[in-house]
Amino acid sequence: MNALELKGLTKKYKGFALDGVDLVLPKGCIMGLIGENGAGKTTIIKLILGMIRKDGGSVSVLGQDIASVKEEIGVVLDQVGISGCLNVKQVGRIMGDIYRNWDQAEYERLTKKLRLPENKNFKEFSQGMKMKLGIAVAMSHRAKLLILDEATNGLDPVVRDEVVQMFSEFTRDEEHSVLISSHIVSDLEKICDYIAFLHGGKLLLCEEKDAMKEKYGILLCTAEELAGLPAGAVMGKKESAYGVEAMVKREAVPDRELLPVELEQLFIYMVKEAER
Numbered sequence: 001m002n003a004l005e006l007k008g009l010t011k012k013y014k015g016f017a018l019d020g021v022d023l024v025l026p027k028g029c030i031m032g033l034i035g036e037n038g039a040g041k042t043t044i045i046k047l048i049l050g051m052i053r054k055d056g057g058s059v060s061v062l063g064q065d066i067a068s069v070k071e072e073i074g075v076v077l078d079q080v081g082i083s084g085c086l087n088v089k090q091v092g093r094i095m096g097d098i099y100r101n102w103d104q105a106e107y108e109r110l111t112k113k114l115r116l117p118e119n120k121n122f123k124e125f126s127q128g129m130k131m132k133l134g135i136a137v138a139m140s141h142r143a144k145l146l147i148l149d150e151a152t153n154g155l156d157p158v159v160r161d162e163v164v165q166m167f168s169e170f171t172r173d174e175e176h177s178v179l180i181s182s183h184i185v186s187d188l189e190k191i192c193d194y195i196a197f198l199h200g201g202k203l204l205l206c207e208e209k210d211a212m213k214e215k216y217g218i219l220l221c222t223a224e225e226l227a228g229l230p231a232g233a234v235m236g237k238k239e240s241a242y243g244v245e246a247m248v249k250r251e252a253v254p255d256r257e258l259l260p261v262e263l264e265q266l267f268i269y270m271v272k273e274a275e276r
């Protein structure tokens with residue numbers, strides 16, 4: 001059973017269409033959803049959570065309909081929905097009433113680890129503190145799947161590093177999986193097993209991260225050399241007065257030395273190519 005299966009997922013807004021997205025997140029894995037502003041990341045997450053109605057396709061969460069597995073999903077959206085007049089302790093008490101599987105000891109461990117103040121009210125929290133509390137709550141009710149929309153936004157680099165490590169530790173249990181969207185590609189590069197590139201509502205690519213990095217490389221060459229490469233070898237290119245930097249498929253140019261490609265570069269090249 002997969003943690004998530006999206007088939008032909010479609011949603012139409014005026015001027016935007018999420019266009020038949022197919023995605024599979026195997027159990028025990030972390031998938032990073034990368035896309036520019038307005039690419040459709042939040043739309044996908046809201047469709048998975050049943051917060052908006054789909055126009056086509058299907059969504060299966062932990063092998064079931066989302067309504068039957070809500071308790072097993074830990075969610076962090078860009079706005080953390082906690083009442084402003086509550087402090088960390090009070091949030092813990094309320095969540096204990098809401099979630100059947102609330103783990104108070106884990107909540108206390110995480111809020112301590114994330115250095116959240118015990119007696120300050122939520123409305124007095126900084127944006128980063130609000131995010132940290134949302135993450136602590138999402139990870140304290142024995143969820144099997146975490147769905148995180150830009151959950152590292154607003155966190156400083158040290159905390160971001162701690163938080164992404166927490167997500168990574170979460171998937172040590174093979175029953176646990178994570179879907180995380182972020183603009184901060186370096187965070188995703190550190191922890192994700194699978195990467196999905198989304199652009200203008202279309203899925204450009206969804207692959208295992210390591211396979212993706214093995215499949216492509218950067219070739220530094222001249223414009224003449226580039227023109228002589230086999231058809232389909234070049235995924236994208238940047239030309240300058242000094243020569244050409246091209247993202248190529250390794251298998252198409254086996255005799256050339258290539259530089260390793262970073263995820264961010266790969267994404268930028270693919271988006272530019274898709275726009276051409």
Ligand code: ATP
Pocket residue numbers: 013014015016035036037038039040041042043044
């Ligand atoms: P960002 O990184 O900026 O958060 P995103 O990839 O999460 O972007 P979405 O929020 O999914 O993007 O938005 C995708 C597109 O859907 C955008 O063009 C947006 O304007 C449109 N959209 C989202 N919600 C609505 C809505 N309720 N009504 C109309 N259009 C909408």
